[in-house]
Amino acid sequence: MVKEDLENVNLTMDLPAGEARSLSLTSLNGFSSRKITLNLRRNSVFVLNFADFCAWEGELIVEANLLEEDAEFTVHCASITNVNEKKRIQVNVNHLAPRGKSLVSCYGISLGKSLLRFDGCSYIKHGAVSCSTRQEAKAILFDEESQGFCSPALKIDENEVVASHAASVGRVNDDHLFYMTSRGLKKDEAKRLITMGYTHPVLAYYEEREVEALLKALEERV
Numbered sequence: 015m016v017k018e019d020l021e022n023v024n025l026t027m028d029l030p031a032g033e034a035r036s037l038s039l040t041s042l043n044g045f046s047s048r049k050i051t052l053n054l055r056r057n058s059v060f061v062l063n064f065a066d067f068c069a070w071e072g073e074l075i076v077e078a079n080l081l082e083e084d085a086e087f088t089v090h091c092a093s094i095t096n097v098n099e100k101k102r103i104q105v106n107v108n109h110l111a112p113r114g115k116s117l118v119s120c121y122g123i124s125l126g127k128s129l130l131r132f133d134g135c136s137y138i139k140h141g142a143v144s145c146s147t148r149q150e151a152k153a154i155l156f157d158e159e160s161q162g163f164c165s166p167a168l169k170i171d172e173n174e175v176v177a178s179h180a181a182s183v184g185r186v187n188d189d190h191l192f193y194m195t196s197r198g199l200k201k202d203e204a205k206r207l208i209t210m211g212y213t214h215p216v217l218a219y220y221e222e223r224e225v226e227a228l229l230k231a232l233e234e235r236v
Contacts (some may be wrong), residue, residue, distance in 0.1 A: 024136035029229040031055040031082065038063040038219050040228065045140045047072035056111075065091040066103075067231040074104035076134075080114040080145075091120040092216040094209070094235050095128035095160075105134040110177075114138075121216075123209055124160040125236065130224065135167040138175050146176040154212060155185045158206060181229040206236045 029035060029052065039062070054060055062076065078087045081103055095101050107116040116136060124130040132151035153162030164181035186208060194204035213232065217225050 024069050026051045028053045029058040029060055032057045034059040036061040041066045041068050049075040052078045054080050054085035057084045057127060059086045061088045063216060064091040065228050067228055067235055076105045076108045079102050080109050083111045084113045086115040089118045090216050092213040093122040093130060095130040096125045096235050098127050100129040102131040107136045109138040109142045112143045114145045116147045118149045122153045123212060124153060124162045125156045126158040129161040131163040133165045135169055137169040138172050140171040142172055142175040149179040152182040209236045
């Protein structure tokens with residue numbers, strides 16, 4: 015397993031046949047817009063985790079090419095926007111050979127007058143039989159002027175495949191906030207707890223010392 019700050023990541027990575035790799039990215043200091051291209055060979059497995067709890071504006075684009083048979087690609091992402099930030103995270107997966115598997119899962123929270131956008135496309139080429147792919151994205155909006163967009167897409171040129179996508183954008187449940195504040199919590203404290211619970215699953219892919227830094231960054235953002 016490799017862990018890196020996004021600022022230090024190479025823009026192109028090639029995964030040899032039969033190799034498994036997990037890359038857990040953080041963005042604690044911010045970064046400019048970036049594009050990462052991943053090329054996967056036969057029987058290779060790549061897991062990408064991205065915990066994005068800092069202030070930045072721009073876009074992160076991930077392009078994964080499953081070039082040979084039985085390649086697998088997974089993404090777990092959690093992101094937060096606040097104040098006037100505008101972020102876009104796009105993950106594209108190209109299934110170019112048979113029996114490839116992919117899962118893209120992105121969760122985010124938008125606060126203040128910020129914008130959070132998740133999009134991307136899973137493409138299955140004609141002849142890439144027995145592939146399976148799923149794209150899912152969900153965003154919670156905390157304030158009236160918060161904005162969130164989730165638009166996962168599928169482009170399928172083969173019949174013998176399994177493909178699905180899901181998207182959800184909605185405001186935080188007022189009943190939950192009311193219940194928590196009625197138990198003595200301030201509204202900001204309730205927001206913080208909901209945010210921590212919503213983004214906590216991605217932290218399972220990080221070591222303890224990194225989790226502490228991520229939690230600190232998360233608390234400062236809410």
